[in-house]
Amino acid sequence: MHDNASGRKEKRSISRRKFVAVTLGSGAALLAGKPDIIAGANAATPSNMATNPTFNLGGDLSVHRLGFGAMRVTGQGIWGWPADRQNALKVLRRAVELGVNLIDTADAYGPDTSELLIAEALYPYPKGLVIATKGGLTRPGPGQWVPNCRPDHLKQALDGSLKRLRLDQIDLYQLHTVDSKVPIEESVGALKQMQDAGKIRHIGLSNVDRGEIDRARKIVSIASVQNRYNIEDRASEDVLVYCEKEKLGFLPWFPIGGSRGLKPENPLNTAAKAHGVSVFQVALAWLLERSPVMLPIPGTSSLAHLEENVAASKLKLMPEEWKAIDALKG
Numbered sequence: 001m002h003d004n005a006s007g008r009k010e011k012r013s014i015s016r017r018k019f020v021a022v023t024l025g026s027g028a029a030l031l032a033g034k035p036d037i038i039a040g041a042n043a044a045t046p047s048n049m050a051t052n053p054t055f056n057l058g059g060d061l062s063v064h065r066l067g068f069g070a071m072r073v074t075g076q077g078i079w080g081w082p083a084d085r086q087n088a089l090k091v092l093r094r095a096v097e098l099g100v101n102l103i104d105t106a107d108a109y110g111p112d113t114s115e116l117l118i119a120e121a122l123y124p125y126p127k128g129l130v131i132a133t134k135g136g137l138t139r140p141g142p143g144q145w146v147p148n149c150r151p152d153h154l155k156q157a158l159d160g161s162l163k164r165l166r167l168d169q170i171d172l173y174q175l176h177t178v179d180s181k182v183p184i185e186e187s188v189g190a191l192k193q194m195q196d197a198g199k200i201r202h203i204g205l206s207n208v209d210r211g212e213i214d215r216a217r218k219i220v221s222i223a224s225v226q227n228r229y230n231i232e233d234r235a236s237e238d239v240l241v242y243c244e245k246e247k248l249g250f251l252p253w254f255p256i257g258g259s260r261g262l263k264p265e266n267p268l269n270t271a272a273k274a275h276g277v278s279v280f281q282v283a284l285a286w287l288l289e290r291s292p293v294m295l296p297i298p299g300t301s302s303l304a305h306l307e308e309n310v311a312a313s314k315l316k317l318m319p320e321e322w323k324a325i326d327a328l329k330g
């Protein structure tokens with residue numbers, strides 16, 4: 001368990017040196033659309049392990065499967081502006097330079113500040129950059145997250161996101177949660193109206209179960225689902241399997257365990273040592289190999305962590321390493 005920050009730092013120290021060099025090379029390869037090659041990583045993967053580096057979101061938006069979560073570029077407690085605003089802008093720009101073209105955000109992050117920083121850092125947006133935002137959670141104060149998925153609120157929230165992101169249309173607009181006071185049919189019905197009005201390209205869901213996805217899909221086409229999922233927490237396994245079968249993108253949040261981190265369980269640590277990388281990089285590689293619809297969106301406020309995370313998309317685990325980690329189960 002990484003409750004203690006110094007433990008985390010220690011585990012990262014070996015990998016940082018090795019991976020900075022790798023990141024630059026692999027970032028260039030990503031941009032050039034070159035096949036996965038990484039020094040020191042084993043390229044052998046069994047046929048049932050996902051190897052495609054891209055996914056077609058909604059069938060028409062090609063994204064590199066390793067994305068970026070922009071929740072962590074806000075202030076402490078996902079509230080307000082970050083202490084170092086210039087650094088946050090650098091992180092966002094560097095993500096795109098490294099080949100990331102899927103950025104996840106929400107009106108609730110800050111609130112507003114994550115979307116504002118994305119626009120400040122990246123507008124006018126490079127061709128092919130997909131910004132996925134969300135609505136349906138309000139922030140009365142730091143640490144507070146209150147659902148409001150009423151149609152009127154969602155319409156207002158969407159207009160706010162369009163303005164802050166300086167867009168006419170959101171590529172992927174996700175219902176952030178299901179509001180127990182509002183049937184999901186009403187919430188996604190409002191999003192469908194906004195899609196029909198041209199303000200949304202694709203609709204996604206977040207924090208949903210199988211039944212809720214089925215109900216939403218009776219109202220409108222759904223392109224993706226974003227649920228909590230990582231090596232230690234696979235409560236949404238059934239949703240992932242469903243997404244794979246139906247070819248919906250699956251965006252695991254807390255892909256590396258959130259701010260609590262991941263326990264360096266033996267198979268994770270063994271693979272990390274064997275490849276000279278961190279357990280977080282192994283965790284991301286494991287996710288990417290888990291399913292071709294898996295679109296991890298690790299969040300960070302650190303340039304060094306960003307580089308490490310992007311480099312993990314080039315890491316190939318040996319089949320036996322992958323299986324040993326898979327057997328950890330959350």
Ligand SMILES: NC(=O)c1ccc[n+]([C@@H]2O[C@H](COP(=O)([O-])OP(=O)(O)OC[C@H]3O[C@@H](n4cnc5c(N)ncnc54)[C@H](OP(=O)(O)O)[C@@H]3O)[C@@H](O)[C@H]2O)c1
Binds near residue numbers: 253300304305
């Ligand atoms: N739909 C939802 O309800 C929901 C909920 C939560 C999050 N999300 C989305 O999912 C994204 C990912 O979730 P998350 O950011 O909470 O969790 P995460 O990506 O699992 O973990 C982020 C945490 O790990 C640290 N970290 C990142 N890279 C690291 C590395 N290479 N080595 C060591 N530590 C590292 C970060 O700290 P540093 O800043 O120090 O790197 C941060 O504390 C969010 O950014 C957001 O877009 C969605």
